Amino acid sequence: EREALAGFRSFTPKRADGTVIEVAANLGSLEEIEAAKAAGAMGVGLFRTELLFMRHMHLPSEDMQAETYAALAKAFAPYPVIVRTLDIGGDKPITGIDFPEEENPFLGWRGIRMCLDRPHVFKPQLKALLRAAVHGNVKVMLPMVSDIEEVRRTKTLIDECAAELDLDGVPYARFDLGVMIETPAAVLVAPALAKEVAFFSIGTNDLTQYVMAADRLNPTVAALNDVANPAVMAAIEMTARAGVEAGIMVGMCGEAAGRPDLIPRFVEMGLTELSMSPASIPRAKKVIAELAGRAA
Ligand code: PEP
Numbered sequence: 660e661r662e663a664l665a666g667f668r669s670f671t672p673k674r675a676d677g678t679v680i681e682v683a684a685n686l687g688s689l690e691e692i693e694a695a696k697a698a699g700a701m702g703v704g705l706f707r708t709e710l711l712f713m714r715h716m717h718l719p720s721e722d723m724q725a726e727t728y729a730a731l732a733k734a735f736a737p738y739p740v741i742v743r744t745l746d747i748g749g750d751k752p753i754t755g756i757d758f759p760e761e762e763n764p765f766l767g768w769r770g771i772r773m774c775l776d777r778p779h780v781f782k783p784q785l786k787a788l789l790r791a792a793v794h795g796n797v798k799v800m801l802p803m804v805s806d807i808e809e810v811r812r813t814k815t816l817i818d819e820c821a822a823e824l825d826l827d828g829v830p831y832a833r834f835d836l837g838v839m840i841e842t843p844a845a846v847l848v849a850p851a852l853a854k855e856v857a858f859f860s861i862g863t864n865d866l867t868q869y870v871m872a873a874d875r876l877n878p879t880v881a882a883l884n885d886v887a888n889p890a891v892m893a894a895i896e897m898t899a900r901a902g903v904e905a906g907i908m909v910g911m912c913g914e915a916a917g918r919p920d921l922i923p924r925f926v927e928m929g930l931t932e933l934s935m936s937p938a939s940i941p942r943a944k945k946v947i948a949e950l951a952g953r954a955a
């Protein structure tokens with residue numbers, strides 16, 4: 660069984676119509692690159708940048724971030740790497756940002772909300788990403804988006820960062836900007852969001868907790884915290900339809916992306932990228948291969 664799966668590592672899974680389904684890795688640090696490549700990752704669908712910020716006693720510098728994102732891009736070229744901008748809140752405080760005490764951190768000042776309020780945190784990250792984008796395969800996505808204005812304000816900030824890099828003569832390139840779809844609000848305005856961005860990535864971990872109103876960390880409501888619940892599946896389908904109709908890529912980077920029982924439905928909905936823990940990659944490829952075989 661293990662050997663049979665190993666055969667799928669360098670395999671490129673395709674839908675019955677020939678469209679490639681990108682099976683990518685979720686990573687939290689550069690140390691995980693080798694294992695992801697060995698598992699057959701076709702790029703990175705989610706690079707969580709929180710660890711970069713939590714590892715040190717100070718905010719990571721723009722230079723240090725630019726080096727990290729460039730190393731990631733080079734390791735997976737020509738496959739894309741999707742870097743998620745900082746997604747942190749009061750439940751995981753970090754040095755350099757003053758978080759308020761909150762009754763409900765999951766409904767509070769986190770992710771894109773905090774970043775837009777703290778340009779001294781956000782701008783160095785955006786500049787580092789613009790610099791790393793000269794490698795050609797860097798994409799960027801925003802976490803916890805619930806209002807289209809958050810995307811527009813981020814674009815303005817990116818323009819500002821680009822202008823500053825121009826002024827300083829620092830080389831950079833533009834990157835594709837996407838949003839995570841992980842709040843019910845984002846699902847409900849997905850058709851409008853799709854006109855603003857290059858791709859969607861569905862974050863089922865948070866989307867499930869917010870659709871079901873069931874804390875993802877609370878074992879007492881774990882039964883409700885189920886991505887296969889019809890309400891969550893409907894939200895995923897609405898997102899996929901909005902993205903497909905707008906002609907943008909729709910992917911998924913929550914844990915559900917690696918579930919063999921759900922992958923056939925996600926592919927049928929039109930998702931063309933599934934990003935997961937490296938260990939889940941070979942089996943996911945096998946599931947997609949079998950799906951195409953049956954349809955052919
Ligand atoms: C998600 O919410 O599904 C996701 C991928 O992000 P995280 O688990 O880091 O919140």
Ligand code: MG
Nearest residue numbers: 841862864865
């Ligand atoms: Mg999330």
